Amino acid sequence: MQAIQIEQEGGPDVLQLTTLPKPTAGPGELIVRNHYSGVNFIDTYFREGVYKLPLPHQLGAEAAGEVVEVGEGVEGFAVGDAVAYLGTQNTYAQYSVAAPNKTLKIDPAVLPYDIAAAILLQGLTAHTLVTRAYEVKQGDWVL
Numbered sequence: 835m836q837a838i839q840i841e842q843e844g845g846p847d848v849l850q851l852t853t854l855p856k857p858t859a860g861p862g863e864l865i866v867r868n869h870y871s872g873v874n875f876i877d878t879y880f881r882e883g884v885y886k887l888p889l890p891h892q893l894g895a896e897a898a899g900e901v902v903e904v905g906e907g908v909e910g911f912a913v914g915d916a917v918a919y920l921g922t923q924n925t926y927a928q929y930s931v932a933a934p935n936k937t938l939k940i941d942p943a944v945l946p947y948d949i950a951a952a953i954l955l956q957g958l959t960a961h962t963l964v965t966r967a968y969e970v971k972q973g974d975w976v977l
Contacts, residue, residue, distance in 0.1 A: 837927035841890040843883030854892075857931045859905035864932040866917060870951035871925040872896035880923065887923065894925030898940065898951035908934050916942050918950035920958075 835856045840848050859865045877893045879885050898918040904911055911917070911934060919937035924930045940950050964970040 835928040837892055838894075839890050839892050839926075840881055843881065843889075845882070848881060849893075854927070856929050859903040859908075859931070861906040862908060862934065863905040864901050864908060864911055864917070864919075864934055864937060865903035865905075866897065866899045866919060866930050866932045866937075867902045868897045868899040868925060868928060868930055868951075869947040870898050871927075872951045872953075872955060874955050876955075877926075892924045892926055894921055894923065894927070894930075896920050896951060896954045897925035897930060898947040902929070910934065911937070911939070916940050916947070918945075918947075918954055920954055 835854060837852055837854045838849050839852045839854070841850065842848050857865055871894045874895055876885075876895055880887050880891070880893055896919065898916075901911055901913055901915040901917055904913060916939065917932070917937050918940050919932040921930055921932065921936075938954075940947075942950075964976065970976055
């Protein structure tokens with residue numbers, strides 16, 4: 835499969851298209867054929883070395899696509915399901931391992947793959963800001 839990987843820290847020029855083995859589902863895992871991968875600021879921090887990763891390393895923290903393999907013990911998902919999920923720095927690829935507890939089924943007719951891939955981290959950030967950083971109350975202004 836094709837994937838984007840970094841072998842050194844730096845600017846966008848260190849992103850390399852490479853061929854890696856297609857992952858297989860282990861117990862408790864899903865394999866998703868990615869239609870879209872979200873691109874986030876955290877990816878630039880990893881790429882630039884602000885947050886250290888072992889190299890070489892894939893990037894990408896969220897994506898949307900179709901389940902192509904269901905690991906032993908996984909319930910609630912089937913091959914062919916449309917999903918959006920939070921990854922573990924592996925979504926800049928044709929296929930990724932996804933954890934079922936970080937995966938949501940979607941209806942692409944209602945929530946298209948491109949939108950689904952782009953909203954999970956931003957949605958969680960917004961939720962955290964209005965519930966944990968500061969609990970928004972009636973009458974508060976939120977920008």
